[in-house]
Amino acid sequence: MKYTQGKYLIIEKKAIAREIYSFLIECPDVAEIARAGQFVHIRTGNFTLRRPVSICGTDKTKGTIRIVFEVRGEGTAEISRLNVGSLIDMLAPLGNGFTTNKNFNKVVLVGGGIGTPPMLSLAEIYGKKAVVISGFRSADAVILQEDFRKTGAETILCTDDGSLGVHGFVTQPLGEILGNDTIDAVYACGPLPMLKNISEMCKKNNVFCEVSLEERMACGIGACLGCACRTVRNDEEYFAHVCKDGPVFNGKEVIWNG
């Protein structure tokens, strides 16, 4: 089984910041095979299209996954109204996850805003080997910092307005780390301009870099070709699909001005 569809029980719900929710979902079959960087595709209300949400954490022993999502529109608002004890209809786990390597000694995980949650799965894998740089608009949007610290990772927090942590963008501490240390890999998820900058910095420093992209999506499994992303493969331009070829791409493959 690569993925499945089912209705799963929500066993914990938390509002962790304004309009940002965390669900713990009991889904042993999904948890068993889910990898860091994959996503779930959620049916909601009477909407035609499902809503893709990245997996924030997986507990194979307890058979649960955790998702953290932001209310962006009517669909995600509807999902946020589900409560503990209700069933959530998911196609999962979908997409290709991050490439992880046991031999990597030091990695940097960069999350911007609601791009931060998928980094937690990676922090759980890398633990002390990871530096997590998270960036948010302001102090009231900050999420998951305690969860990151529990993994043993070093955490660096940035806010755009300086209301908490470093005043500035995530690229500032990332630049310092890339300049001073030997880094095996950088993983990132967040707004497109941030991913573009990170990808270029890694290319310049010759560091392996993977980014997780998002796009408006229909089927979620690679059939409808709705979620196209311009990439280069074997020196040829290619419209890859975020759901099946991604959501994780090597930073060098993505054509950023697409």
Next chain:
Amino acid sequence: MADLSVKICGVDFKNPVIPASGVFGYGHEYEEFYSLEKLGGIATKGTTLNRRTGNPSPRIAETPSGMLNSVGLQNPGIDHFINNELPYLLTKNTVILANIAGSTVEECVAVAEKLDSTEVHMIELNISCPNVKQGGAAFGTSCETAGEVTRQVRKVTKKPLVVKLSPNVTSIAEIAKAVEEAGADAVSLINTLLGMRIDVNTGRPVLRNNVGGLSGRAVFPIAVRMVWQVANAVKIPVIGMGGVASGRDAVELMMAGASAVQVGASVFTDPYAPVKIIDEIDDFLNAKKISSVREIIGTVKPW
């Protein structure tokens, strides 16, 4: 259990439910959920002569009870389809309708000619894609061009030829008559309706292509009306589609005159939609003590 089989242009379908072209790729992704053998048929992703990259993103937008798409016929080209996809699909014991498209009459002819020597069961000629600049809907919006492309494709293939019609016309019945006269063995309808959404915060259209094709439940009554009008205008079979999401919808479209139905956008909501619809048609027929689905085709009693 009722007899769900139908026959269209001499081709036997075990049931009248076919995932529509574009939503189902070449079927692989849905085999994770169920066996393709359960389906009456599969309309494969629209294929052109050469590889097409399609339109830039975003290509998808949610709309009230439906969605817009502007994929723009991204596909790997007919040779890839014939060599890499078709042989596998033909092992699946279901009817394969190869959906084809082109920017010119010559391209449509070339694609059909290549398929003629394969074992594909039917060709569905798309003269109604709203998402490509040349060809596509341009063929499908006048009787002359619709007739001409059908006539030329007809010349190069003995395969049952289904012509897929655009709803973005003044009279779909007239177009249907034109393609019937030009040699089509059946028609399928409706393709998507041209639509548009704008993000009011940015003033930008949601789709990068500005406009796209509307599908989903919102278009269902239009599909029923057009299938009914076309079924009354032509003698060839009609394959109905447009917003079908349940067995009752399928029955309704068949009562309007469809010999089979295609299922599009509802596959995105529920990947099991086609197989559920098959079961629901059976339930409906059993409850009404109707022994064969063929008995309901075109049985609407208009006022």
